[in-house]
Amino acid sequence: MPDATNPPASVLTRRTFRRAPGDERRQDLIRATLDCVTEMGLHAVTVREIALRAGVTNGLIRHYFDSKDRMVQEAYRATMGEMTTLVKAASIIAGATARERLRRFVAANLGAPVADIKRLTLWASFISMVHVDAAMAAIHREHYLAFRRELEALVGEVFVEAGLPARKANCRRAAIKINAVIDGLWLEGTLAPEMFAKKDLVAMGIEAVESILGLSLRDFRKEK
Amino acid sequence: MPDATNPPASVLTRRTFRRAPGDERRQDLIRATLDCVTEMGLHAVTVREIALRAGVTNGLIRHYFDSKDRMVQEAYRATMGEMTTLVKAASIIAGATARERLRRFVAANLGAPVADIKRLTLWASFISMVHVDAAMAAIHREHYLAFRRELEALVGEVFVEAGLPARKANCRRAAIKINAVIDGLWLEGTLAPEMFAKKDLVAMGIEAVESILGLSLRDFRKEK
DNA sequence: GCACCTGTTATGCAACTGTATAATTAGCCC
DNA sequence: GGGCTAATTATACAGTTGCATAACAGGTGC
Structure with a gap:
């Protein structure tokens, strides 16, 4: 799923990323959650959509939150x-x-x-x-x-x-x-x-x- | 999924049912929807759960409502x-x-x-x-x-x-x-x-x- | 008592869900 | 500059989801 910031480059390259300092990533995730609830309603919010908006992959969510x-x-x-x-x-x-x-x-x-x-x-x-x-x-x-x-x-x-x-x-x-x-x-x-x-x-x-x-x-x- | 009102009887019997008169079934479905939202929250409501509470199978919902x-x-x-x-x-x-x-x-x-x-x-x-x-x-x-x-x-x-x-x-x-x-x-x-x-x-x-x-x-x- | 209509069941499907896990790699310390 | 650590990606999985479809049967009219 290549996007603007992560062009396909070669077929087998991993997406590049940066390690966010402090609790910046945490804040981003919370903000993305709020945006999702705002725009789609709580019933339609998914972890994948949240991750997408925060610009990370969904697995990361479980690294910051228990559930x-x-x-x-x-x-x-x-x-x-x-x-x-x-x-x-x-x-x-x-x-x-x-x-x-x-x-x-x-x-x-x-x-x-x-x-x-x-x-x-x-x-x-x-x-x-x-x-x-x-x-x-x-x-x-x-x-x-x-x-x-x-x-x-x-x-x-x-x-x-x-x-x-x-x-x-x-x-x-x-x-x-x-x-x-x-x-x-x-x-x-x-x-x-x-x-x-x-x-x-x-x-x-x-x-x-x-x-x-x-x-x-x-x-x-x-x-x- | 046999229940009290519909015992398994023989393995291949269909569940018995009655045809509800007027818009009684419609009302039942709406009431079941409200109960579900009340008890589980809108985000957790599913058509299957609603059907279960209304005492019908989930396919019936689409017979009464577009979606x-x-x-x-x-x-x-x-x-x-x-x-x-x-x-x-x-x-x-x-x-x-x-x-x-x-x-x-x-x-x-x-x-x-x-x-x-x-x-x-x-x-x-x-x-x-x-x-x-x-x-x-x-x-x-x-x-x-x-x-x-x-x-x-x-x-x-x-x-x-x-x-x-x-x-x-x-x-x-x-x-x-x-x-x-x-x-x-x-x-x-x-x-x-x-x-x-x-x-x-x-x-x-x-x-x-x-x-x-x-x-x-x-x-x-x-x-x- | 038979036929017909439609309310109802049963089943299937493709997409999606939250979560678990392993593999990778960015950035820091020495 | 060579590890070390943990932030991050990638992938998989089992269960669930809304919806579609076809078979079935309750009740009504005759």
């Missing part, structure tokens, strides 16, 4: 971690008020590159495994809790900043509701993007969060 | 229709106020049998196909719009009942937000059921909807 299932689990972990990183990067800015950070948190979740149909396809594929595969369930749980904990802390700061009591039970309740709004709008907006202007989606998210918290998220210090 | 993909699509349509029916049945009650009906609508979405991990597994499996399969995208769109249209109408009635202006744009915006809250809480509560008391989830849903609408959903006529 195909294990590789898919790692891919799940990777994609969730990526989303968390993206949202954190967008919302953690020095010197900003809690309100401003919460607003950015919401906006980051509902805008590019998080609100993306490929990402949603990955997410749904993996979520569909939670009931079937205990390892996937554990990964889900881990990331859900981290997400909500972060949101809960942010809500607490917002309450304090507004001079309101920040009782833990209240923060948790609010965080659960806000988490729901974010997830739901992310789904709606990503699955039917032509039905929402991007800014509208973010605006609705912020409005809904304001309603739930019972206070404005506008940053008066900055916005005059 | 496995087509059968999965029909199963998607069926499961979404079922959820819609369940929610409608719970919220359409004669003589109730719009507020009461909206409250029931929310409760029906967040309680059994809609908030169920098996149902969520089905839903996620199918959603993961929306980006890959145009037919699945069409089915999703159809049901999403029906759901939101229903919710939009209900919100309009609630506004009117409360003596507020029910402008279409406002109703739509509110419906989108409420839809998001319902979807999000449904996800959270179903994926991590041990973290929420059932009544709590419904209570949070109703609270959030009340915040978004800016009015109470308590039915004063009935509740004293």
Whole structure:
């Protein structure tokens, strides 16, 4: 099966290759896995297709992962971690008020590159495994809790900043509701993007969060 | 492969069968498909397993469906229709106020049998196909719009009942937000059921909807 | 009770699947 | 520059997959 990088040369030559340093190859394989799930759906993913996309032969996969299932689990972990990183990067800015950070948190979740149909396809594929595969369930749980904990802390700061009591039970309740709004709008907006202007989606998210918290998220210090 | 209902008898006897009337067999096959997706995940579903569960031989599937993909699509349509029916049945009650009906609508979405991990597994499996399969995208769109249209109408009635202006744009915006809250809480509560008391989830849903609408959903006529 | 239609079974096939294994070779250390 | 190690290729294998086809038989109409 000669390709551009490996011309047939002589009939009996082996394909040339390079040894990838560090865990570069591992990353490539995970990335290829995610691409496959995105484009073909989890049900159609095969180790051969993954290897093809990563530019290696299929035997190599078993050198890096115990099994195909294990590789898919790692891919799940990777994609969730990526989303968390993206949202954190967008919302953690020095010197900003809690309100401003919460607003950015919401906006980051509902805008590019998080609100993306490929990402949603990955997410749904993996979520569909939670009931079937205990390892996937554990990964889900881990990331859900981290997400909500972060949101809960942010809500607490917002309450304090507004001079309101920040009782833990209240923060948790609010965080659960806000988490729901974010997830739901992310789904709606990503699955039917032509039905929402991007800014509208973010605006609705912020409005809904304001309603739930019972206070404005506008940053008066900055916005005059 | 003899089983209980078809003992080997003589070595050369054919398995007995009955001709199912109407579309009974079709329904059986769809139900079997849904069971398979629920228990094994979409990626592991095979026509043989489906046939086994439906109590027929695998060749029969092609007699009812053009292909496995087509059968999965029909199963998607069926499961979404079922959820819609369940929610409608719970919220359409004669003589109730719009507020009461909206409250029931929310409760029906967040309680059994809609908030169920098996149902969520089905839903996620199918959603993961929306980006890959145009037919699945069409089915999703159809049901999403029906759901939101229903919710939009209900919100309009609630506004009117409360003596507020029910402008279409406002109703739509509110419906989108409420839809998001319902979807999000449904996800959270179903994926991590041990973290929420059932009544709590419904209570949070109703609270959030009340915040978004800016009015109470308590039915004063009935509740004293 | 016979014939006919079609729902149903039985069987086969070629392609594909995940994984195991052995042979190769790239790159590093001395 | 000559090994040594392990990353990588190549190949094989047994089981599975969706689908096609032909034979069969349940039920209906007469």
